[in-house]
Amino acid sequence: MALATGGVCVDPTGNTPAASAVPLTDAMTIAMETSNTMNWLRRLFWGGLTSIATLLVAAGVLYWWWFKAPQERVSNVVYGQRGETKLLMDVFRPPQQNGASVIVMVSGSWKSGAGSVQPYLFAPFLRRGYTVFAVRHVSQPECLIGDIVDDVQRAVRFIRHRRAEYGVEENQMGVVGGSSGGHLSLMLATRGGPGPADAPDEVDRESSAVQCVACFFPVTDLLNLGESTENPGDGGPPKSYKRGFGPRAQTLDEWKVLGRELSPIYHITSAMPPIFIVHGDADTLVPLDQSERFVKQAKAGGHNVQLEVRPGKKHGWPTMLFDIPRFADWFDKHLPPSNSKADAG
Numbered sequence: 001m002a003l004a005t006g007g008v009c010v011d012p013t014g015n016t017p018a019a020s021a022v023p024l025t026d027a028m029t030i031a032m033e034t035s036n037t038m039n040w041l042r043r044l045f046w047g048g049l050t051s052i053a054t055l056l057v058a059a060g061v062l063y064w065w066w067f068k069a070p071q072e073r074v075s076n077v078v079y080g081q082r083g084e085t086k087l088l089m090d091v092f093r094p095p096q097q098n099g100a101s102v103i104v105m106v107s108g109s110w111k112s113g114a115g116s117v118q119p120y121l122f123a124p125f126l127r128r129g130y131t132v133f134a135v136r137h138v139s140q141p142e143c144l145i146g147d148i149v150d151d152v153q154r155a156v157r158f159i160r161h162r163r164a165e166y167g168v169e170e171n172q173m174g175v176v177g178g179s180s181g182g183h184l185s186l187m188l189a190t191r192g193g194p195g196p197a198d199a200p201d202e203v204d205r206e207s208s209a210v211q212c213v214a215c216f217f218p219v220t221d222l223l224n225l226g227e228s229t230e231n232p233g234d235g236g237p238p239k240s241y242k243r244g245f246g247p248r249a250q251t252l253d254e255w256k257v258l259g260r261e262l263s264p265i266y267h268i269t270s271a272m273p274p275i276f277i278v279h280g281d282a283d284t285l286v287p288l289d290q291s292e293r294f295v296k297q298a299k300a301g302g303h304n305v306q307l308e309v310r311p312g313k314k315h316g317w318p319t320m321l322f323d324i325p326r327f328a329d330w331f332d333k334h335l336p337p338s339n340s341k342a343d344a345g
Contacts, residue, residue, distance in 0.1 A: 069123035070095050076114075079158035080151060080203075082138045087151055089158075090117055090134040091166060098129030100335050101168040103156060103210065105177030105184045110148055110244055111139035121321070124328040131168050133159055140244030146262060149191075152184050153208035157195055160206045174212035174331045179286060179315065182218025182277070186264035186294070189213045189272055212335040214276040214327035217286045217315060220294040221266075222259040227287050265294050274304040274334040278323050280313025304334070 072093045080087040102125045106116050113136065122132045135155040137148045160170050177185040192209040199205045222238070225231035230238035237249045237259065248258040260266050275298070279291040291307055298305040308326075310317065 069119075069126040071119065071122075071126050073119070079135070080154045082143055082147065082151055085138050085143075087138070087154065088114075088136050089155060090136075092119060092122055092126060092132040092134070093167070094126040094129050094131065096129050097131050097167045099167070099169045100130050100172035100174065100331065101159065101166070102130045102132050102331065103159065103173060103175045104132060104134045105152060105175065105181035106134050106136045107148075107177060107181035107184055108179055109140075110137075110145050110180040110183075110241065112136040113139070121324060124325040125331070128328055128332065130174075130328075130331065131166055133166075140241065141246075144246040145241070145244045146246070146248075146258065149184065149187050149262060152188065153192060154203070156188060156192065156208040156210060157203050157206035160208075161203045170207075171211055172335055173210045174214070174335045175210045176214050176327055177218070178216035178320075180219065182215035183220070183264070185213050185215045186218050186220060186275070187262070187267075189275055190264045190267035190269065193271070209271070209273075211273050212275075212331055213273060214278075214330045216277075216320065216323070217279045217283055218264070218277065218291065218294075219286055220264050220290045222263045223256065224293075226289045227284070228290075229284050265297060268294075268298050268301055268303065270301075272298065272303050274330070275306070276327065276330040277305070277307045278310060278320075278326070279307065280310045280315070280317065282312050283315045285315040306330075 072095075074091040074093075076088045077091055078086045079089050102122070104122065106112050108116065117134045117136070122134070125132055133155070135152055137143065137151050140148065143151070156173065156175075159166065159168070159173070163170050175185045175188050177183075188208060188210050192207070194207045194209075195204045197205060223235070225238060228238070230240060232239050235252055235256075236242070237245045237255055242249050245255070245258060245262075248254040277291045277295065279286075279288050281288045288309065295305045295307045
């Protein structure tokens with residue numbers, strides 16, 4: 001006969017029946033499993049916190065490295081005048097200059113302003129010793145687009161004229177831009193050259209030629225807009241920019257002359273420098289065809305032009321930041337610095 005003692009059945013002989021031990025064993029097993037689970041959750045929690053902390057530190061280091069390139073900035077340098085408006089640029093000098101310069105066309109839709117100057121975009125150049133000149137222009141339609149082309153040429157002449165002051169070489173000048181800034185970059189590549197020897201202003205006698213170009217989705221042929229959303233369908237200028245092109249854009253006959261003057265594809269010459277273009281194949285504002293035809297024609301003439309297509313990308317994309325070091329690589333290759341003191345960043 002078994003007696004109940006403390007909830008456990010005990011045989012009078014002192015032996016505990018085997019069957020009565022099962023509940024205790026199950027409880028111990030559950031307790032051990034619960035303890036193991038809690039320990040695992042604690043390790044997971046602290047491991048997660050450690051990982052998050054590591055990622056935050058890494059992000060902070062990346063932020064500091066990318067966005068905080070050492071520099072000395074001189075803002076609002078006057079390089080010319082358009083009517084009553086001063087033409088301005090900002091100059092960014094790295095601690096160790098390599099003698100080469102990167103001229104940034106601060107332009108989108110042929111509009112420009114101080115708020116569009118973003119120094120973090122220049123970090124890959126500054127870390128390699130390039131002196132950066134962020135060139136602004138008067139926005140269209142206040143300023144005609146043809147005059148904007150003239151003004152950015154003035155900017156290059158100004159930099160070349162003041163090269164000793166800025167510590168740059170006259171034949172180590174590269175230019176970058178995107179969209180209308182890409183168009184202006186290619187206009188410098190194809191139409192840049194010596195100024196009039198008899199110009200009253202010494203600056204205007206300098207050359208506006210550049211030695212290397214890297215740009216995003218540039219307009220290259222204003223007379224053949226293809227599938228662009230800006231194509232009016234009658235051979236005329238881009239719909240949203242007709243005023244910006246001025247009186248000569250009002251009739252098709254005059255537009256054909258002006259559009260040709262302002263289209264890089266019609267000015268490819270033997271003096272054209274190496275050019276690197278990045279363009280998305282889903283761009284509807286400036287279709288990929290604009291770059292493809294320019295590159296095809298340039299290569300037919302034996303020029304060093306490279307096009308990289310970004311699948312599925314439209315007129316701009318968030319990861320464009322990571323294309324900028326590719327631009328710096330292009331300049332390293334085709335715009336070799338005069339020394340190697342700068343941090344290779």
